[in-house]
Amino acid sequence: MPFTPPPRPARAPLQGRYCRLEPLGAAHAPALFAAFAADDGHMWDYMPNGPFDTLSAYSAWLKGAIAVDDPLQFAVVVDGVPLGTLSLLRIDPAAGSIEVGYISFSPALQRSRAATEAIYLTLKWSFEAGYRRFEWKCNALNLASRRAALRYGLSYEGVFRQATVVKGRNRDTAWFAAIDGEWPALRAAFEAWLDAGNFDNEGRQRRALSDLTAGIVGPSMAGEAASRPEPGRLGDVV
Template identity: 50%
Template sequence: MSYRTNEYGQPVGEALPDWTPRPLPSRVTLQGRYCRLEPIADRHVASLFAAYHQAPDSRDWTYIPLERPESLDDFHAYVSSLQASADPLHYAIVDSVTHHALGMLALMRIAPAAGSAEVGYSPALQKSTAATEAQFLLMQYVFDTLGYRRYEWKCDSLNAPSRAAALRLGFQFEGIFRQAVVYKGRNRDTAWFSMIDSEWPRLSQAYRQWLSPDNIDASGKQLQRLKAFMPARGLAR
């Protein structure tokens, strides 16, 4: 890797003379083929509660900082707290056919001056077409609409499904922050992943190809896996 040098002969980073702080994300609706993202609202409470309680226990919440709300009233209070938050900024993933909310995504650790944001996700909708499209819709909003430079994914280093999901979605592994967090009375070493704006055009094309009707069979399933369209080794495995 080559670097510029300053007047003292010291290596310095790439010049960004035209960079300006980017806008904060807003409570927009993002429409896709299989789902849409809507700002989290009271109307999503019942269907989200039902979606999270399809699982017989709360093992999907092991690596989430809070426990699964076990009553509808508690879940309503939880959603009310999400509505009041600007960072994280929460969106419901709504099925385009049934119009039921099936999960949530959030933008968090939002840094307009650096053009960086992190995605947070809920345990529902794992390994579904709608879940993947929802991730794409939020990536597209961050990179194409807001003009951010960096998009992050972080998880407990012991959360193997989350780490695998990050790689499948095109994030690159950056390393482990040791003893980064204390939650639920235990230590968390945090695994960091990211994608950046220079990678986004190729990643965006891969998502579009995967979501294309040409890649859908008669039952509505993708003919090829997402990684078949990913542009280079290291962007997806």
């Protein structure tokens, strides 16, 4: 059956149970700057932007970021408060390929149900829109980002050596991806993990998402993907 290119993502919100992805706008800047200020600055280690010392500096970056459609930036809003951002980027409808990246999650968002759901919402939109391939790329030194990709059920595809230069430093880029044939299993894993019944009265998970996605991740390279790089934060140009 011939492939029909999917639509490009629109500047429209994506609603979940624990968070809402809103098209990033100038009004989000004060709350995001305040949320990011709780970090010690290391969340920006692998990012091409940041850290930002002032609200005006962050607002200037945001103004430029929202002026383009690729990357298409979203604010991650929890209980009405913006706590982080992410984007859909390298959008290629003709190939059916799309990537999630520019993941900037504040300390208040990290390791939360909302953070996981934010990634799920981008996966869900992409595959339901008709994309064939969903990518995640990160600095090969960013262990946290590499582990997160595997937890989310994306398969490791290798490292592109000396792929680019970020903030004056070499970047080897680790590639991860999920394809449309894996989406039904991924959707079931995320929905099982996000279900309220998967958490006890203290909010602790009963079953880890990594256990639910273990059978989806390409087994031959999963161990290699989670080894060798230096410790880091999730934030990255992925």
